[in-house]
Amino acid sequence: MPPIISRGFRGRRGDAPPGRLPPGQYLTRDFPVLSAGPTPHEVDEPRRWTWEEFRALPTEEITADIHCVTKWSKLDTAWQGVRVDTLMGLKTIESKLAAEAARAMAKNQ
Numbered sequence: 870m871p872p873i874i875s876r877g878f879r880g881r882r883g884d885a886p887p888g889r890l891p892p893g894q895y896l897t898r899d900f901p902v903l904s905a906g907p908t909p910h911e912v913d914e915p916r917r918w919t920w921e922e923f924r925a926l927p928t929e930e931i932t933a934d935i936h937c938v939t940k941w942s943k944l945d946t947a948w949q950g951v952r953v954d955t956l957m958g959l960k961t962i963e964s965k966l967a968a969e970a971a972r973a974m975a976k977n978q
Contacts (some may be wrong), residue, residue, distance in 0.1 A: 879881055887945065889934065894942040916956070926951045 872894045882925040918926075936942045 885942070889944055890942050893937055894940055895935055897941045897943055901937075901939070902945065903937075905940065923951070928954055 890896060928949060928951055930947070932945055932947050934942065934944050935946050
């Protein structure tokens, strides 16, 4: 009798090129639905742009692999748009990250 191996045990690595998927990841060609409702967030100062203002912001085009903690990977994903740090203001993000790092370091000493 052949061994019984579930699909989950064998994985769904698909036809990914060798070495491109981290262990335990499977290849997908689309984006899985990760949320069906609003995503909670916290902002110090809400900001708004008109469509014209938003379209006037600098954009970038990048191609990158995405490896999600929910075990899927999407290779060679092309993105075009406004960077989050452009929207938020790099100083704001850097100062918040520095403050969080300082708090974490203080806890560990």
